[in-house]
Amino acid sequence: MNRLRLTRSVAIGLAAVLLAATRTVSGDIVRDFRAEVSYDDNVSNSDRGADQRDDFSFAALAHVGWFGELARNLRLTLTADAEARAFTEYSDFNHIIIGATGSLRYRIGLGAMAPFVRVEASGGYANFQQDLQDGARYRAGLTIGKRVIDRLALEGSYFFDDIGGSVRLFDRCSHLLAASARWDFSEKTQVSFDYEFRDGAVISYARRPRPDIVPLVNTQGPVETFGPGYEAYNFDAVTHTLGLGVSQALTQSLSVNFRYEWQHTSRAHLTYTGNVLRLSARASF
Amino acid sequence: MAPHRSFSSLLVALCLWCCCSSSAIAAEIAVTVRDSRGAPVRDAVIYALPVTGKAPPARRQKVEVQQRDQQFLPYVSVVQTGSAVLFPNNDDVKHHVYSFSPAKKFELPLYAGTPAEPIVFDKPGVVTLGCNIHDWMIAYVLVVPTPWFAVTGADGAAQLRNLPAGAYDIEAWQPRLRNQAQPPRQRVNLPAQSSTAFQLDLKPEVRLRRSPTDSGDGYR
Ligand SMILES: [Cu+2]
Numbered sequence: 001m002n003r004l005r006l007t008r009s010v011a012i013g014l015a016a017v018l019l020a021a022t023r024t025v026s027g028d029i030v031r032d033f034r035a036e037v038s039y040d041d042n043v044s045n046s047d048r049g050a051d052q053r054d055d056f057s058f059a060a061l062a063h064v065g066w067f068g069e070l071a072r073n074l075r076l077t078l079t080a081d082a083e084a085r086a087f088t089e090y091s092d093f094n095h096i097i098i099g100a101t102g103s104l105r106y107r108i109g110l111g112a113m114a115p116f117v118r119v120e121a122s123g124g125y126a127n128f129q130q131d132l133q134d135g136a137r138y139r140a141g142l143t144i145g146k147r148v149i150d151r152l153a154l155e156g157s158y159f160f161d162d163i164g165g166s167v168r169l170f171d172r173c174s175h176l177l178a179a180s181a182r183w184d185f186s187e188k189t190q191v192s193f194d195y196e197f198r199d200g201a202v203i204s205y206a207r208r209p210r211p212d213i214v215p216l217v218n219t220q221g222p223v224e225t226f227g228p229g230y231e232a233y234n235f236d237a238v239t240h241t242l243g244l245g246v247s248q249a250l251t252q253s254l255s256v257n258f259r260y261e262w263q264h265t266s267r268a269h270l271t272y273t274g275n276v277l278r279l280s281a282r283a284s285f
Numbered sequence: 286m287a288p289h290r291s292f293s294s295l296l297v298a299l300c301l302w303c304c305c306s307s308s309a310i311a312a313e314i315a316v317t318v319r320d321s322r323g324a325p326v327r328d329a330v331i332y333a334l335p336v337t338g339k340a341p342p343a344r345r346q347k348v349e350v351q352q353r354d355q356q357f358l359p360y361v362s363v364v365q366t367g368s369a370v371l372f373p374n375n376d377d378v379k380h381h382v383y384s385f386s387p388a389k390k391f392e393l394p395l396y397a398g399t400p401a402e403p404i405v406f407d408k409p410g411v412v413t414l415g416c417n418i419h420d421w422m423i424a425y426v427l428v429v430p431t432p433w434f435a436v437t438g439a440d441g442a443a444q445l446r447n448l449p450a451g452a453y454d455i456e457a458w459q460p461r462l463r464n465q466a467q468p469p470r471q472r473v474n475l476p477a478q479s480s481t482a483f484q485l486d487l488k489p490e491v492r493l494r495r496s497p498t499d500s501g502d503g504y505r
Contacts, residue, residue: 028378028418032497069381069395069418110383110392112420112493150491187492192499249496257499284497 027068030079031285034061042274043090044205044226045265051206052272053226057093059085063101073114075105081124092130092225097137099124115146126163130225135164141176151184161200169221169234174200180243188249198239202265204272205230216267237267255282312476313446318437318457318483325441326485328361329459330427332434333445336452336472340431343367350414350424352380355495357414357424361460363434364426369403381417388412388428411458411465421495425460450475457483461490 036059044053065079083097103120121140128134141159148154159176180194201218207229214220216235223232245259261276318329334340343365351358353375364370374380374397382393388410393400395418406412406428416422433453435443445455453475458468463486471481 069379072394107417110381110417111385111415150493182498184491184494187490187494188496190494190498245499247496247498249494252495253497255496255498259499280499282497282499 027066029285030063030065030067030077031283032063032079033283034280035059036061036278036280038276038278040274040276042272043087043093044230045202045272045274046204046206047270047272048206051226051230053090053205055087055089055093057085057087059083065101070104073107073109075107077101077103077105081122090225092128092133092223094129095126095133097124097126099137113147115144118143118145130223132165132167132223133170134166135170137164138162153182155180155182167221168219169223169232170203172201172203172234174198176200190247190249192243192245192247194241194243194245196239196241196243198241200236201234202237202239204233204235204265204270206233207231213270216270235267235270237265237270239263239265253284256280257282311447312450312479313444313448314455314473314475314478315480316435316437316443316445316455316457316483317480318441318443318459318485320485320487323484325437325439326459326487327437327439327441329437329441329443329457329483329485330361330363330429330434331437331443331445331455331457331483332363332427332429332431333448333453333455333473334429334431336454340365340433344432347371349373350426351375352382352416352422355380355416355419355422357416357422359436360424361436362424362426363436364406364428365432365434366409366428366430367405367407368428369405370426371399371403373399379418380422382414383417384412384414386410386412389426419495421493423492427458448475455481457485459485459487461487463488 037056039056041054042052043055044051046052061083063079063081067075067077070076079101081099081101086094099122101120101122103118105116105118107114107116119142123138125136126134139159139161141157143155143157145153145155156179161174161176163172165171176196176198178194178196180192182190182192184190205226206213208231213233218234220231220233224230241261241263243259243261245257247255247257249255257280259278263274265272316331318326320326348362348364348368348370350362350370351373355376372382372393379395379397381395384391388408389406389412391404406426409428409430412426412428414424414426433445433448435445437443453473454470455473456468456470462468469483473481
């Protein structure tokens with residue numbers, strides 16, 4: 001409840017700053033929309049093949065806001081964010097997230113080739129079909145980047161992520177380190193490669209009894225999203241994610257994107273992997 | 286403009302007829318530009334340098350590189366050394382135009398409308414324009430030491446007009462030209478020769494994209 005109130009205050013605060021900023025400094029409007037179909041072959045984060053469940057999900061995301069220059073090299077971007085996602089099989093994960101993001105980008109120099117540092121923070125509230133997962137979420141971090149040649153842009157980032165649930169079982173905090181490279185084959189086709197290191201709490205579903213997981217957990221509880229006999233285990237683990245993406249521009253404001261992610265999570269003897277495929281259409285005006 | 290132009294043409298014709306002096310003949314030459322695969326090349330600049338090295342000084346003409354729909358217009362411009370260029374912003378957002386090119390370094394910080402002072406391009410060379418707000422915005426101004434120039438259209442064709450008779454080196458330049466240091470050159474004698482053709486070795490297009498990407502927010 002406290003988190004909810006805080007999220008509302010953050011959202012109202014950001015909206016007020018956004019309004020004030022757009023009135024005093026002229027800038028550009030941000031209107032980014034995305035429609036996505038994705039497939040996750042291990043939506044249950046299970047280590048045993050027999051427990052593992054896969055699912056498709058459909059999502060619509062929107063970021064609407066403003067960006068403007070506070071100084072010659074300093075840009076402020078403020079957006080209101082919304083996400084709605086529905087799963088074909090496991091509807092407990094269906095959710096709507098409403099939030100806001102603020103970021104400040106400082107460029108060392110002018111133009112596309114100049115290196116930059118960006119700090120950003122976002123907050124939101126997620127409402128799940130399964131009430132246990134409802135809660136506020138926050139993310140804050142820093143990204144540094146540089147376009148090294150016309151065709152190649154590199155970025156590195158650190159983020160702290162805090163996802164809250166209405167019960168302790170669904171609370172997850174993590175530290176993330178990521179690096180990415182984007183290569184422009186042409187003005188229309190872009191290929192990206194990225195790696196992410198995540199250290200923090202995860203939720204893994206497995207059928208009882210699992211005495212081998214019990215000593216590792218922060219908390220656990222019976223959750224029947226995947227059927228009777230399943231237990232959700234919240235424990236700290238390290239996740240390595242490798243991602244490969246291809247983005248094809250259709251027009252100057254519309255693109256189709258394909259992304260593949262391989263995720264590998266481990267803690268002591270426990271290991272699970274996931275393969276995620278995402279196909280999305282993006283529009284930006 | 287049209288009656289004035291036809292009057293000058295008449296005058297030129299009259300002169301030709303009366304004098305028949307070869308040096309007074311205003312010649313023209315048609316140039317076609319193709320890439321190594323034979324496809325027509327647009328946005329190629331064609332310019333004629335008199336072999337004597339003597340070209341008349343820059344005429345006072347209004348040259349503009351506009352910003353419209355968050356793009357520069359035109360993509361390629363050509364001006365004679367010493368020309369002044371205005372950068373009117375026709376968008377309802379501000380732009381921050383800059384150039385790091387040795388031929389002309391300048392910056393027009395965040396502005397709307399038309400800046401009062403034009404930018405004078407006083408050295409020959411390639412000037413690459415960018416916008417610090419919209420990274421995909423790019424355009425080129427080629428500064429040449431001659432008043433005889435043209436830019437090719439989609440058909441790869443351009444016409445150089447009103448050149449006094451004599452020998453010229455005609456050069457062809459394009460933003461994607463592989464050898465930027467030495468644009469291809471051809472010697473022509475006017476009015477004996479009425480057309481010429483260039484085949485350019487071009488790099489693939491690598492303009493920064495404006496379309497949204499899946500990874501990274503690009504301009505944000
Ligand atoms: Cu701009």
